[in-house]
Amino acid sequence: MPEHNSEPLVSIIMPAYKQAEYVAEALDSVTKQSYSNWEVIVVDDGSPDNVAEIVEKFARADKRIKFLHTGNKGVSAARNRAVAESSGCYILPLDADDTIEPSYIEKCVKRFLDSPETDVVYCQWKYFGQAKKTPGLEYVDYETMLLSNRIFVSAMFRKSRFEEIGGYDEEMRKGMEDWEFWIRFLDRNSVVYQIPEQLFNYRIKESSRNVEAKKELTLFEIELYVLSKHKEKYSSMFGTPICYLGDALRFKRKYYGIWYKRLWYGCARLLGNDKLEKRYGHNKLLGR
Numbered sequence: 001m002p003e004h005n006s007e008p009l010v011s012i013i014m015p016a017y018k019q020a021e022y023v024a025e026a027l028d029s030v031t032k033q034s035y036s037n038w039e040v041i042v043v044d045d046g047s048p049d050n051v052a053e054i055v056e057k058f059a060r061a062d063k064r065i066k067f068l069h070t071g072n073k074g075v076s077a078a079r080n081r082a083v084a085e086s087s088g089c090y091i092l093p094l095d096a097d098d099t100i101e102p103s104y105i106e107k108c109v110k111r112f113l114d115s116p117e118t119d120v121v122y123c124q125w126k127y128f129g130q131a132k133k134t135p136g137l138e139y140v141d142y143e144t145m146l147l148s149n150r151i152f153v154s155a156m157f158r159k160s161r162f163e164e165i166g167g168y169d170e171e172m173r174k175g176m177e178d179w180e181f182w183i184r185f186l187d188r189n190s191v192v193y194q195i196p197e198q199l200f201n202y203r204i205k206e207s208s209r210n211v212e213a214k215k216e217l218t219l220f221e222i223e224l225y226v227l228s229k230h231k232e233k234y235s236s237m238f239g240t241p242i243c244y245l246g247d248a249l250r251f252k253r254k255y256y257g258i259w260y261k262r263l264w265y266g267c268a269r270l271l272g273n274d275k276l277e278k279r280y281g282h283n284k285l286l287g288r
Helices: 023-031 051-061 075-084 104-114 142-147 159-165 177-185 209-213 216-229 231-238 242-255 258-271 274-279
Strands: 010-016 038-045 065-070 090-093 120-129 156-158 192-204
Touching: 010 023, 010 075, 010 104, 023 038, 023 051, 038 051, 038 075, 051 065, 065 075, 075 159, 090 104, 090 159, 104 120, 104 156, 104 192, 142 177, 142 231, 156 159, 159 177, 177 216, 216 231
Parallel strands: 010 038, 010 090, 038 065, 120 192
Antiparallel strands: 090 156, 120 156
């Protein structure tokens, strides 16, 4: 459906792996939207629970809800498959354990129609579940985004731009694939709009993929992957991004050993930093 239509179709993409406990709540939040021209593509990413049974019940009751089953290839592959099957000109990712408030889609679409120069629309968020306090999250500029993610995954964007950049990186199965996606999706001239209302609810659980991704070693590994993939972009904006990798020094106090020296030496070689390479060079790796 063309974007200039007064009510363009919005495709909500929802990966669902081990989310049988929560997926009904997520789908309920979509069916309660004040904006009615939407579709949901739920991808059962090889889930071992009964998520398929739950989603199929919703699909029988509402033809706007579509269900696909795939092997377990990770959340990026599930989202990419959902977008490939979608028909809308706008995409809104929504994880199967999160929810959105009834006016969210309507207000996102209104912003795109009123301000066509907009690239991404999101809102303020609210934590629920195992956390009571919600941290602030605001997109400031592209340089800040390169240092840490400033937009949650459930933001609306154009499908055409998604296709231009090739979707989510399917190699990123440990988390933070949305951050890497925004790095490719946006640039210095992008227009990002935040609705000044809490319209997205982000569930915090004791154990989840995102919780695991935020553990120190996993987080550092993911950050290095992103840095390596976008080396030229970081170098052009920051030179050798020591300010970005400076946080890694905290590992020195707790994990200082041969493996750490190898890791830091790899960073130095990756960034072309002679001083760091000499400091953590071959002899250092051998403990000399």
